[in-house]
Amino acid sequence: MADIINLLPDNLANQIAAGEVIQRPASAVKELLENAVDAGATEIQLFIKDAGKELVQVIDNGSGMSDTDARMCFERHATSKIRSIDDLFHIRTMGFRGEALASIAAVSQVELKTRRAGDELGSFIEIDNSVIKRQEPCQAPFGTSIAMKNLFFNVPARRNFLKSNAAEMRHIVDEFIRVALAFPHLQFSLNSNGQQMFHLEKGSLKQRVVNILGQHYNAKLVTVRETTDYMNIHGFVGKPETAKKTRGDQFFFVNNRFIKSSYLNHAVMNAFSEMIPADSYPLYVLFIDLDPAHVDINVHPTKQEIKFDDERILYAFVQSAIKHALAQFSVTPALDFDLDPGIQQLDALTQPFTEQKKVQSANTSIYKTFTHANQAHVIDKSSNSNLQHWKELYGEPARPDNDHAPAPPETPLSTASVIDERWQEAATDHKVPVQVHQQYILSQIKSGFILIDQRAAHERILYERYQKALAEKPMATQQSLFPQTLELLPADALIVSEMLPDLQALGYDLEPFGQHTFVVRGTPADIQTGNEQASIEGLLEQFKHFSSELKLNRRERLVRSIARNNAIPPGKVLGSREMQNIIDELFACATPNVSPGGRFTFISFKLNDLEKMFERGM
Template sequence: MSDSIQLLPDNIANQIAAGEVIQRPSSAVKELLENAVDAGATEIQLIVADAGKSLIQVIDNGSGMSETDARMSFERHATSKINNIDDLFRIRTMGFRGEALASIAAVAQVELKSRRAEEETGTYIEIENSQVKKQEPVAFPVGTSIAMKNVFFNVPARRNFLKSNAVEMRHIVDEFTRVAMAFPEISFSLTANGQEIYHLESGSLKQRIVHLLGSNYTAKLVNVQEMTDYLNVYGFAGKPDIAKKTRGDQYFFVNNRFIRSAYLNHAVMSAYQQMIPADSFPMYVLFIDLDPAQIDINVHPTKQEIKFEDEKIIYAFVQAAVKHALAQFSIMPTLNFDLDPGIQQLDAVARPFTEEKKEHAAASALYNTFTQKNQAHLIESKSGLKHWKDFFPEAGKAATGQDAVAGKLEYEQEGAAIGRTAGTGHSLQLLENADLLQIHAAYIAASTNQGFILIHQQAAHERILYERYVTAAKGKPIATQRSLFPLTIPLTTPDAVLLQDLLPDLHVLGYEIELFGKDTFVIQGTPADVDQGNEKVAIEQMLEQFKHFNSDVKFSKREKLIRSLAWQHAVKPGRYLAQKEMKALAEELFACDQPNITASGNPTYIAFKNDYLERMFGR
């Protein structure tokens, strides 16, 4: 029998290796941009076509390569940055593994042009499927241009797994943003399908953040800077009032390399504790500089996860740096000693506490039991105070012992049962002529044939809108109300790319939105049942909510959009409703297929039965 084990051909081995390094067009963008940075470039251009599927080209004015280096750069394990094992622990460059260009050449058609300053002519190399097709001298300015064409042309199965152009373009913009953010001293540009999306001049980190993430951050950034012998932490954190429902604008860089770290994110979140809502996320762009020997950056194919030698120290430094920055700029909460004018009129303030009143109070048994050490348990027996149950003997009896526990359990069980079956023929019905009561501008109390229910107005409206949008998505489009004065809405580039991808689905759901120049859209119409006048904010918040849902991969794009719109358009707590509005809300809720919960599983109402109410009052 012949031997079974054999070495893979180089082109197949390269394709296998490419599977880890080049997962999609944006992966190649990251590697090429990092190589341009390492080459010492001061100007870097990224050009893409067809969301990177047809073309990804990076042009830089860096050091360039010799003819030999240009040819060697496409070999596996070829690198100019590592000579011995110790170099692995002193890495300060971006690309270092020697697999990027070999992986790119294995899955695309590549054209390289490069020239060094000391040479009169440059080198042109054409590679396809890891094979060099052409190599010749070429006239070219100092620097390098690498064009990657027809990604995965030789791996059709991989190409079929690529997403829509809008999705792939979002990933490209993300990678571009991360590299450009880390090096504000370098000029960057991004051109897609002949249109320049970004043109970033060299400048300060704050200028780069505003250019990339939006001008709304201009006056909302707090400077973070803590320098120590062990490490430096610097960058910017957003003020609490601009915290969002998504973590999109959160960036960590270690030695100028973008990383993901739930551990360090927790350090920042803890610095914002009690300053922002629990379900909100602060914006931050933070850089950590430390000795490369203290980290291991080669633990993940994309190098976005690293290991710290002592992560607890890093955590403490990051938390302290952000806390100090927020406190320094008077962002931290402080006690407000300005008294409300109404307080000044109270007896406790207006009438002085005389010596006579003081002696009378000090002589009371209640005062003595409070002031005697370790006597708190004797307050009730010595002070002459009656037990609260003595004032309400029947209620006290009903609220103690097994009756109270049984009542609570029955309430929980019966209330849940009503919620589960109300939409499927259960006997629970709203009383037709009974008025409804709004409580705290957030809840609606409605009488039923069995007691009453307490409706959460936002949750109920979410369920109503969710089912309405689901029906529309299945083939019954929602009517559009044309705007008399169309609104123009400018967006950041990532949000513009996202909105453009959502336009077909939004049209089915009643929105008529058109692209109007670069990163700008015109809202021509909205769903007929949506209040007019707040369209711009609604679209912006819908995008944020969509990104929030986007972290859950089990939902389709349309499902995420429907949930986002239902949340956005639902009536929020704090809005007072007229009787007519409350009745319409309650009736529409119980006309839903599943009225008891929202799409995310939260209850829309709680039911209270008559017999339970009577037991609560000892009847």
């Protein structure tokens, strides 16, 4: 029988390998920018056309290349960074495997111009599908210009998998920002379709952070700096008040290389615990420097996932450094007492404090103890003291010796009376629903009762309402008396721009207002005024959450996002009419039993099941 194993042709092998490195235009942007940094450039320009599908070009003033090096750099595994296996464990450059340019040349048409400072002429190379079509001397400024044109022109199936221009541009901006933050001493610019999106002059790290993330952070950054023999950390965290509902302002760099690490992110979140709400995310731009021998960056083609020889040390170090920085700058959490809403309805707060009650209060020993001069330390030990029940009130109640033990006295500040009143009201009118723990709605039905999850139910109601608005009639908008200016991260601004027509159909009145900025003139009529910015930030966070679900199209993600973001949260006290409205609207839905995400909105309890539980009729 004939042999069946053959070597792949070089161009096909290159295309397969390119799939690991160049997944989208942003992948090429990352590799080309990092090559420019490795070349010692001080000025780096990025030009984009058609979200990188037509053109990605990087021009730098770095060291340039000789004729031979210009040709060799497109060969697979051709690199100037590694000579032996030991070099692999002491990497300090951004690139080292020699895959980037070979991968780019395998899936696009490439033009390269390069010249070293001491050479009279530079070199021009044209490559098409890994094949060098032309190489000749040329006039060129010192440095390198490399243009990647018509990405995936020879792999149309992969080109079809690219997202919309706005989505691909978001990825490009993300990669640009990561490299620009890592090297604030270099000048960077980004031009898209002839318009300049960024021009970042050389400066300090703080200047670079403020220029990229927004001028409003200028006075709200806390410096982090700790030095040890094992590792160093420096950078900034935002003060607690800058925490947002959306991710995006979180950057970790190890030896100037951007990384993704949920483990180290958890260390930061722990350092901010009790300072920010649980569903918020603090800003941080942190750089960790340590011996490359303790890090393995060669575990993923993008090099964004790396391994440490001891993650626990890093975790403790990061957490400690941030806590120390926040304490040093007197950033401490404010006490936030969660007041039971039932207390607001007690007689002590709702009834007038009459003259008779004033006299009665003034005659008590506790009043005298805290009002007579120099007597605050005196405690009346007599049996008539009003303090004798304090231990009973706040300590553990004594266990009765037998079933005939007397019942403990009623707690003066108990909210039981409030709850009893609600149950009595429900008993007199079977249609009045009752809220349980500010999370659930209990409503009686003929066969028993149902327990409704108020948030899941409201999410289902809003979801169907918004679906109808997009399909049929746009929702009403309530105009803001004082329009707000919303400044977003560049990537978030691209998301909003892409969704603008659908947002307007859902009741948002947004208008672009300069770079990365929008004016919010109105919001859907069912959203409380004054929460415009928080509403849109929460919507963005939910949209990013749903973006990982490939089965959902953009409109579906938007509708689910806005429904989840605007649904009433657990803990919100609802009146009888509000609860009844939720019940009526829920059962008017096409699918009332589950939320858009598939959670049950209610559970029913049958009367005969209750009778069995209480052993009635047995």
